[in-house]
Amino acid sequence: MNATVRRTTLRWSLLGAGAAAGSHLLPAASWLPPVRRLLPGLSGRGAAGHVALTFDDGPSPPGTAAVRDALAGLGVRATFFVLGRELARNPDLGRELAAAGHEIAVHGWDHGYLLGRGRRRVRDELAHTRDLIGETCGTTPRWFRPAFGVLTGPAVCAAHELGLRPVLWTAWGKDWTATATADSVVRRLEPGLVGGATLLLHDVVPGPVTAAALPRLAALAAERALTLGPLGEHGVPS
Numbered sequence: 084m085n086a087t088v089r090r091t092t093l094r095w096s097l098l099g100a101g102a103a104a105g106s107h108l109l110p111a112a113s114w115l116p117p118v119r120r121l122l123p124g125l126s127g128r129g130a131a132g133h134v135a136l137t138f139d140d141g142p143s144p145p146g147t148a149a150v151r152d153a154l155a156g157l158g159v160r161a162t163f164f165v166l167g168r169e170l171a172r173n174p175d176l177g178r179e180l181a182a183a184g185h186e187i188a189v190h191g192w193d194h195g196y197l198l199g200r201g202r203r204r205v206r207d208e209l210a211h212t213r214d215l216i217g218e219t220c221g222t223t224p225r226w227f228r229p230a231f232g233v234l235t236g237p238a239v240c241a242a243h244e245l246g247l248r249p250v251l252w253t254a255w256g257k258d259w260t261a262t263a264t265a266d267s268v269v270r271r272l273e274p275g276l277v278g279g280a281t282l283l284l285h286d287v288v289p290g291p292v293t294a295a296a297l298p299r300l301a302a303l304a305a306e307r308a309l310t311l312g313p314l315g316e317h318g319v320p321s
């Protein structure tokens with residue numbers, strides 16, 4: 084166990100202890116950049132030379148289809164954090180993503196804040212989503228990203244119980260805003276497109292904007308000798 088792994092393990096132990104004690108303070112602040120920097124595993128900091136590409140909130144036409152087609156054109160695979168409710172509505176899209184080699188992960192059953200939801204409800208929702216991914220896509224998810232990046236004590240405990248690892252992001256494209264364009268997404272992500280980064284994008288609203296940004300992000304990654312891929316190949320420390 085090297086020093087980095089020891090530090091990471093200690094931090095996860097502290098996070099777990101806080102959760103077990105019923106303290107929601109640290110987990111609920113998980114989306115804040117200083118908290119994510121303190122927890123490199125939680126923020127998805129991976130191997131130098133690799134960048135994890137992740138998409139949240141689908142699967143939902145036409146955004147997911149546009150992102151799927153853009154990735155196919157680039158020969159890039161990614162991780163899709165799906166909502167169980169959306170997967171239930173659009174099982175074929177989920178199946179197509181998995182068949183194309185993309186990793187399917189858990190974003191939750193719906194997109195509500197987890198704050199105020201008890202452990203039993205959170206566990207049931209995560210289990211339901213995990214099981215639906217298994218039945219629909221034929222894969223076992225490894226990752227969990229809470230809506231809005233806000234983890235809670237019950238969610239940390241439920242994820243641990245279900246074999247799901249919480250992971251957030253190191254940089255986002257703010258592609259969900261009403262004024263987002265492919266230009267704005269690329270400009271916002273460019274400083275964070277570095278080795279070990281985990282990029283957060285969305286395959287729903289507005290999916291075509293996100294899809295249009297992908298070729299330029301792929302070109303930037305190639306210029307910087309970085310490989311884009313799913314979290315499962317990112318080397319996130321345990």
Ligand SMILES: [Zn+2]
Pocket residue numbers: 139140190194230231
């Ligand atoms: Zn989301």
